[in-house]
Amino acid sequence: MITIPADQVQRPIAEVYRTWGMAEAHIATTVELMVEADLRGIDSHGIGMLPTYEQYRREGKLNVTPDIRIVRELPTLVLIDADHSLGHVPAEMAMRKAIAKCHETGVAIGSVRNSNHFGAAGVYSTMALEEGLIGICVTGTTQRSVVPTFGREPMYSTNPIAFAAPAKRNRPFSLDMATSTVAVGKLKIAERAGKELPVGWVVNEAGRPETNPTAALDAKPKRLTPVGGTRELGSHKGYGMAMLVEILGSILSGSFVGGRDLKTEQPGRFINVGHFFLALDPAFFRGEPGAFEADLDALIDYLHETPPADPDRPVLVAGDPEAEARAERLAHGIPMTDRLFEEVREVARGCGAPFILEAA
């Protein structure tokens, strides 16, 4: 494990994007949002995505000089065509638009089509907090890796939901969750530890539980379960939530589902990911500024005060682990596995970018 000071992570990533010919403004936004995911401890959605992005670029699935444009705009909504940009820039633009509109209208949505992977959903929902608003973000995905309840082949992917709401004394409430039981990263951890997977994380090609982590990881395609894991424990709800995400993210914007064109059910030239953003002004509903934040403080306290099953493991509220990771990583740096460090170095080398990451 290598630890990189938070303020030194951005530059080598930016250098890679520079060799791609990305605009400086796009580089700045993309790098900032990627590193923000790492700061929050969402390692799978920050710098760790760079090798995948590089692969997309080589395959011609990324437009590094996109013409991101507004297709449709009303006082409460905006539809943006990302022109196959990397997802961060159009996503940030859509969320900022929704936030700006929401101040006037009380609620507003941003919809994005023809996009790509945008990193962690939670970095967009929490943008609303800076302006005292509630933020929601969901996104479609680039591939198929989750199997619907009663199925044996994956049809969609981890379809995340992020929701953030401002408090006053407490840290904001910030939920950022995949609608699958676990992400692929958890399978890798189990494999490294030599542990069997719990029944309910993955199924095999017959749709039965797969408990061997190596078999689960080697399977093409991978077959994760919707949250709930099994029908008995409610996987149809996780599957239902994933479809909600697909409808708001992909169908509302006119995008692909799991990298498939709905008309042909086949991959197209581009990945065409769709995103959805919503901003909501609590001050409108409560009629006075601060009332919402005070009540949310009370709710968060009430949840934190739940008597714990194990006195050493207190009840948390969504956003707690990320806030703790952020404080820790700002102070002590972002940990990277040796393997990721090498992969990033490899990407830099392949692009002819200077590699200037140094361990702390």
Next chain:
Amino acid sequence: MIVVSADTLRRQLSSIFSSWGVSKEHVDQTVHVMVETDLRGIDSHGVGMIPAYDKHRQEGKINPTPDIRIVREKASVALIDADRSLGHPPSLKAMRLAVEKAKKTGIGMVGVRNSNHFGAAGYYSLMAAEEGVIGMAMTACSSPLLVPTFGREPRLGTNPIAFAAPARRNKPFALDMATTTVAFGKINIARRAGKPLPEGWALDEDGAPLTDAQKAFGLRRLTPLGGTRELGSHKGYGLAAMVEILCTTLTGSWFMSRDPETGEQGKYNNIGHFFLAIDPDLVREEGEFRDDMDRLMDMFRGTPPADEGRPVMVPGDPEYAAYEERKVAGIPMTETLYEEVRAVAEASGVPFLLGN
């Protein structure tokens, strides 16, 4: 099991609510939502709620003659005060308003405060989809059932999320789910059948898994969706808290009937609801969304099944099937519920109409 026709059930419920002094308009609205819910097979949220409503009425928590009013309004948003009404009439008003706003501005979001149990969330979201727009409905609850991950006491309700979207050839996509692993009704069914619960549905006082259905019924401690931390219960808990924030905190309602002034159980339920509508035809070209919904639903139903005899469904399929069957065959009721309805009719001083 006793079977009653939808018409008979309508007449029985109407007579009960009328005897409470509820206006004809509100009686008709409430009964309609309740019976539709039973027809869709959501037994826990239709007539099955009448004993609880009667209890709340007797405790003075339901105002039979409420002044349901819009507190604040803009082109796309509104807040409604339900004045302690039965939850159905203000919820119908709220969703209708949200749909109207969505058709004009693209999006409508209406919050309701000071309300009571509103039946099945899925009724309201589907109402929007039948009008050609995306609908979402959520509600908080009056008593705790969901134990947060790592906890041992219940803190939130079953906090349901309902979401519906229109298609063209297909019936609307219609998701209606509690954010607990199972609804409390499932524990009751297992208890009556004398069956053990699967591990991951309920917890004991120490926060450990409980499989004794009789005990679980008494303890009222359900797990969030996921069941265990290992299978993602922190996600179900997170979703339940999101629902609580959108319904309770956003509208200025009470959580778990606790009066914020005292932190104690309040005199009223003061439940909050959240309704959202989005008109997809104002986002995309007209009709494109509905065509793609057909493609999405067809594609997912076409997922190769693990078991050839059990096809992959999309949310709404089981409820539509129940509706077709019950419309003809009638609504099944357990002996227990049948007797409970009889008791409510008696307590309300109206004839029991479900008998032969």
